[in-house]
Amino acid sequence: MSEFPKVALHDLARLSPPERQQLLLRIDADLDPFLEGVKPIIAAVKQEGDAALVRYAKMYDRADLDVSGIAASEAEFDEAFAALDPDMIKTLDYAAGNIRRYHEAQLPGEMWMKEIRPGVLVGERFTPIDSVAVYAPRGKGSFPSMTLMTAIPAVVAGVPLPILLTPAGPDGKVDAATLVAAKLAGITHVYKAGGAVAVAAAAFGTQTVPRCCKFEGPGSPWVVAAKRQLQGIIGSRVAAGPSEVIVFADETADPRLAALDLLIEAEHGPDSSAFLVTPSRDVAEKAMAALPEFWRQMGAQRVDYAGTVLGGTRGGIALAASLGEAYDFINDYAPEHLQILSKAPFEHLSHIRNASEILLGEYAPGSIANYLMGPNAVLPTGGAARFSSPLGVHDFMKSASIGHITQKGYREMAPHTHRFARYEGFDAHANAVSSLRGQ
Ligand SMILES: NC(=O)c1ccc[n+]([C@@H]2O[C@H](COP(=O)([O-])OP(=O)(O)OC[C@H]3O[C@@H](n4cnc5c(N)ncnc54)[C@H](O)[C@@H]3O)[C@@H](O)[C@H]2O)c1
Numbered sequence: 001m002s003e004f005p006k007v008a009l010h011d012l013a014r015l016s017p018p019e020r021q022q023l024l025l026r027i028d029a030d031l032d033p034f035l036e037g038v039k040p041i042i043a044a045v046k047q048e049g050d051a052a053l054v055r056y057a058k059m060y061d062r063a064d065l066d067v068s069g070i071a072a073s074e075a076e077f078d079e080a081f082a083a084l085d086p087d088m089i090k091t092l093d094y095a096a097g098n099i100r101r102y103h104e105a106q107l108p109g110e111m112w113m114k115e116i117r118p119g120v121l122v123g124e125r126f127t128p129i130d131s132v133a134v135y136a137p138r139g140k141g142s143f144p145s146m147t148l149m150t151a152i153p154a155v156v157a158g159v160p161l162p163i164l165l166t167p168a169g170p171d172g173k174v175d176a177a178t179l180v181a182a183k184l185a186g187i188t189h190v191y192k193a194g195g196a197v198a199v200a201a202a203a204f205g206t207q208t209v210p211r212c213c214k215f216e217g218p219g220s221p222w223v224v225a226a227k228r229q230l231q232g233i234i235g236s237r238v239a240a241g242p243s244e245v246i247v248f249a250d251e252t253a254d255p256r257l258a259a260l261d262l263l264i265e266a267e268h269g270p271d272s273s274a275f276l277v278t279p280s281r282d283v284a285e286k287a288m289a290a291l292p293e294f295w296r297q298m299g300a301q302r303v304d305y306a307g308t309v310l311g312g313t314r315g316g317i318a319l320a321a322s323l324g325e326a327y328d329f330i331n332d333y334a335p336e337h338l339q340i341l342s343k344a345p346f347e348h349l350s351h352i353r354n355a356s357e358i359l360l361g362e363y364a365p366g367s368i369a370n371y372l373m374g375p376n377a378v379l380p381t382g383g384a385a386r387f388s389s390p391l392g393v394h395d396f397m398k399s400a401s402i403g404h405i406t407q408k409g410y411r412e413m414a415p416h417t418h419r420f421a422r423y424e425g426f427d428a429h430a431n432a433v434s435s436l437r438g439q
């Protein structure tokens with residue numbers, strides 16, 4: 001028996017429709033158990049506030065926390081800067097610079113207007129959301145990277161009150177790099193709460209945590225479920241659940257790179273999804289043969305996570321009968337991350353309709369994009385790439401449409417409006433464009 005996990009080989013052309021459908025499912029395809037599970041948590045946070053945060057921190061994060069420690073203090077920030085390896089601070093700063101530059105390019109102008117008829121000026125005005133809570137997960141890893149990815153667009157958008165929520169560790173403290181990342185990004189209000197507790201704290205506010213208009217950030221299915229349950233109370237757009245990837249490799253790709261990159265998102269946790277999709281049997285076989293070399297370079301916990309993912313129906317190597325079959329699988333799957341390994345990666349791009357992030361070529365492995373390439377790595381999962389986009393500056397702003405009509409424009413538009421209003425049976429609507437303003 002092999003000492004390494006067994007990786008599944010799926011022959012796409014031979015799968016029955018239900019078998020193929022099964023491969024498209026993520027861990028949270030059925031969110032119902034999580035939706036049920038978060039209900040009492042949300043109710044407790046709403047009713048008890050800080051006391052519930054402390055209780056759940058003990059229960060889920062094994063954190064030694066009291067009410068006075070929920071907000072990270074100035075001393076904790078100083079301690080984090082002192083404790084963190086200076087080279088890591090430099091790396092965080094390098095990443096922050098790239099992420100900031102990318103998001104500054106996304107920033108819309110304050111307002112635009114266009115004269116679409118003589119005397120009719122219409123446009124949009126953009127303003128930041130008053131208060132936004134961003135989330136950095138912590139559990140099967142810590143995520144200073146996600147702190148940068150969520151905090152920087154909020155700050156670039158000009159949100160007056162951006163706060164960060166993240167679980168405390170057993171010592172009752174925030175992960176040091178997460179605190180440093182928050183400060184480098186421009187967030188100084190950091191609170192200790194994880195999962196559904198964090199979403200509920202931001203939605204209702206507690207004695208310590210300010211109530212916020214919006215919550216954005218990735219996390220486990222508990223976070224995804226809480227965001228869904230609290231829709232209408234707190235805004236949230238990106239369903240950024242457990243990480244997932246498709247590595248696509250054509251016959252020109254290096255099979256060892258395909259094997260190496262397949263493991264990136266597979267190692268996040270047993271709840272991840274990761275496929276290598278290739279139309280080349282040679283690439284599939286060589287990638288499979290290359291895996292042991294890379295299992296050896298991973299810790300036992302990460303091998304265990306990735307092995308769980310790659311050995312079942314949420315991962316493995318998927319052999320396609322043709323390029324067309326590979327593209328169809330990718331578009332039906334709509335992955336969070338898509339890597340295209342090929343000597344001519346751009347030739348495949350026009351065939352991809354559904355993917356949250358597309359990385360082209362052998363020098364763009366997922367980890368560079370996860371951490372510091374610049375674009376946001378908080379991405380729609382669970383097939384939401386069919387209709388949703390990555391987190392960005394626009395998620396921290398809202399627009400109002402604006403219009404100005406001169407007398408000339410009014411004279412043209414009033415009779416049409418009158419006719420519309422009469423047809424729909426709205427008297428006051430019609431009256432507004434008849435007598436008082438004159439023609
Ligand atoms: N899509 C993206 O952009 C993206 C980015 C980064 C990470 N991720 C994903 O985020 C996830 C991070 O997960 P994590 O566990 O490390 O951190 P997490 O912070 O999301 O989850 C930990 C929290 O979950 C809650 N929780 C744990 N067990 C619970 C239970 N039984 N009932 C109710 N609540 C419970 C607790 O409140 C705990 O604080 C991973 O799945 C990772 O793949 C996604």
Ligand SMILES: N[C@H](CO)Cc1c[nH]c[nH+]1
Pocket residue numbers: 143145146242243244265336370371377378379
């Ligand atoms: N792969 C994650 C998004 O799905 C991002 C990340 C952060 N750290 C490691 N990975």
Ligand SMILES: [Zn+2]
Pocket residue numbers: 243264265268370
């Ligand atoms: Zn990752």
